[in-house]
Amino acid sequence: DTAVSQTPKYLVTQMGNDKSIKCEQNLGHDTMYWYKQDSKKFLKIMFSYNNKELIINETVPNRFSPKSPDKAHLNLHINSLELGDSAVYFCASSLRGGGGNTIYFGEGSWLTVV
Amino acid sequence: AQSVTQPDIHITVSEGASLELRCNYSYGATPYLFWYVQSPGQGLQLLLKYFSGDTLVQGIKGFEAEFKRSQSSFNLRKPSVHWSDAAEYFCAVGARAGNQFYFGTGTSLTVIP
Numbered sequence: 001d002t003a004v005s006q007t008p009k010y011l012v013t014q015m016g017n018d019k020s021i022k023c024e025q026n027l028g029h030d031t032m033y034w035y036k037q038d039s040k041k042f043l044k045i046m047f048s049y050n051n052k053e054l055i056i057n058e059t060v061p062n063r064f065s066p067k068s069p070d071k072a073h074l075n076l077h078i079n080s081l082e083l084g085d086s087a088v089y090f091c092a093s094s095l096r097g098g099g100g101n102t103i104y105f106g107e108g109s110w111l112t113v114v
Numbered sequence: 115a116q117s118v119t120q121p122d123i124h125i126t127v128s129e130g131a132s133l134e135l136r137c138n139y140s141y142g143a144t145p146y147l148f149w150y151v152q153s154p155g156q157g158l159q160l161l162l163k164y165f166s167g168d169t170l171v172q173g174i175k176g177f178e179a180e181f182k183r184s185q186s187s188f189n190l191r192k193p194s195v196h197w198s199d200a201a202e203y204f205c206a207v208g209a210r211a212g213n214q215f216y217f218g219t220g221t222s223l224t225v226i227p
Contacts, residue, residue: 004157041152041202043217056213090157099208099215100146100165105157 003027004106006091012112013081020077021109023091029104031055031097032074034066035090037108043090049074050097081113116141118207118218126224127195135190135221137205146208147188149179152220153201161203164188175199200225 006023013019025032033056034046047066048056054066063079078085088108094101117140127133139145146165150158162173169181179190188205205218 041220041222043158043204043220045215048213092157097213099210099212101208102148102160102163103158103215105159107155107157 002106004091004093004104006089006106006109008109009107010110010112012114015081015083015113017081018077018079019081019111020075021089021091021111022073022075023106024073025091025093025104026072027093027095027104029093029095030071031094031101032068032071033090033092033094033103034074034076035092035105036060037088037090039087047074047076048097055097078111081111083113086111086113116145116207116209116214116216118205118216120203120205120218120221122221123219124222124224126226129197129225129227130194133190133192133195133199133223135203135205135223137188137190137218139186139188139205139207141186141207141209143210144181144183145210147179147181148206148208149173149177149188149190150204150206150217151175151201152204158204161190195223195225197225197227199223 004025031050033048049068052068068074091106119138148163149161152158208215
């Protein structure tokens with residue numbers, strides 16, 4: 001049973017397109033995240049939701065919009081894709097928010113914009 | 115400003131040799147401290163974490179880490195490396211109050227036969 005699952009795993013798309021990445025966790029956690037990992041492996045948090053409420057919204061372009069229909073799901077929608085959006089996007093969850101909680105990661109979604 | 119520094123971008127060790135990966139942090143108070151591992155093509159997995167108490171923490175896969183307050187360090191060690199340990203290793207700190215959580219820039223480990 002995959003604890004944090006995200007789809008698709010690989011996505012190749014053209015500039016200007018709109019795409020979504022879906023994420024689900026079956027751990028019963030209250031908090032979910034989206035992280036972006038660039039080509040140098042640097043991990044940057046993008047968003048964090050606690051029980052469907054946005055609690056962390058780092059400086060990311062407005063083209064990125066998270067949506068949490070319930071606390072087990074956090075989807076990421078990206079409008080007007082740009083070359084620089086090419087990266088690995090990780091969904092993650094933790095029991096609750098706060099710096100002391102272990103974060104559980106999905107396997108990542110490899111986005112390539114051409 | 116809070117920061118996590120992993121000074122070694124890439125380390126190569128021979129299989130069976132010992133390993134130490136360095137991590138230094140800059141934080142107002144002692145944060146929660148973590149080490150994660152990312153195998154190729156995978157997400158991150160928790161190796162171990164330090165909250166309080168014994169400064170030597172044992173983790174999975176034979177790894178351990180030692181918290182040294184005086185040096186603001188949380189170095190990861192393994193006495194004998196296996197080829198399957200080749201991966202990217204991330205140190206991370208979490209705030210004791212608030213939601214802040216920061217990853218270091220990672221250390222890539224190569225294991226040679």
